[in-house]
Amino acid sequence: MKNRNLPNRSDALERRELLLAAANTVFSKYGVTAPLDQVVSQAGVGRATLYRNFPDRAALMEALLTRAADRIEERFLSKRKGNAQDFKVLMQVLAGFALESAPMSDYWKAIDPGHPAIVGVRARLVELAREPLEKGQAAGQCNPALQPTDIPLLIGMLAASLRGRTDKERLLFVKRSLQFLCEGVLVQVDSHAPEWEPE
Structure with missing residues (x-):
């Protein structure tokens, strides 16, 4: 019983x-x-x-990192189009998650870079970016210098913009950061694409 x-x-x-x-x-x-x-x-x-x-706090932060990677992967897989636009979709997902989970970059900084949790999450995100980036570069839409291993750096750049005092300021900062990052990583930007809005 x-x-x-x-x-x-x-x-x-x-x-x-x-x-x-x-x-x-x-x-x-x-x-x-x-x-x-x-x-x-x-x-x-x-x-x-x-x-x-x-x-302890470290175990909690490790779980948060894994949860973040799970959610990023789920959102990207549900939104991807299966074409050369997928890297832009991934960037939008990363921006939305950075806005929702502002301390994500702090998790990265607080845990030793060689820690198995960090290594595992980084490997998952790099692998997630590999195919969409290759498709974007093959179509001439992504900067050829960009590598899948740059994804953690892009996440850190997006999260670093979230130092506004209000939700409105943070939304503005992350939208501007996404715009500047896309101008750097995307060779061609679709002018007819709808403006990104967080979920």
Whole structure:
């Protein structure tokens, strides 16, 4: 007979996701050094639940990085067109995620670059960019000097623009950053393409 005092797997996963969403919100507002008690309060769970899922701040940040890579991949795969425009689509997804998850670049800086979590996430993003970049370059639409390994650098450049004081300022900064980055990485820009707006 199932012990009713034990949480089921879906409850545990739901609480874990609540903690990750809360950490993203708190770290976006106060930085990655914000007290973890603020994360607990934002999530509406007990402190023991936090430490059962994430024994320390490093474990929480590693999980946030993996979650970020998962969401970037999911969004890109749902939006890609299967043609030479896909690198531009990827850039738009990265800009939208940078706006949604402002501390992402801080996660990169706070964890040792040789840490397995960083190495794994970087490899995933580089691999995600490889095919769309090759298609864009083959069609003469992307700067031939750009390499898939430049993707973490582009993410950092987008995230670095999110230092505005208000959501409106941050949206303006990331849109301008995306515009300047695209002018640098895209050889041909479709003038008929709709203006990018975050989700």
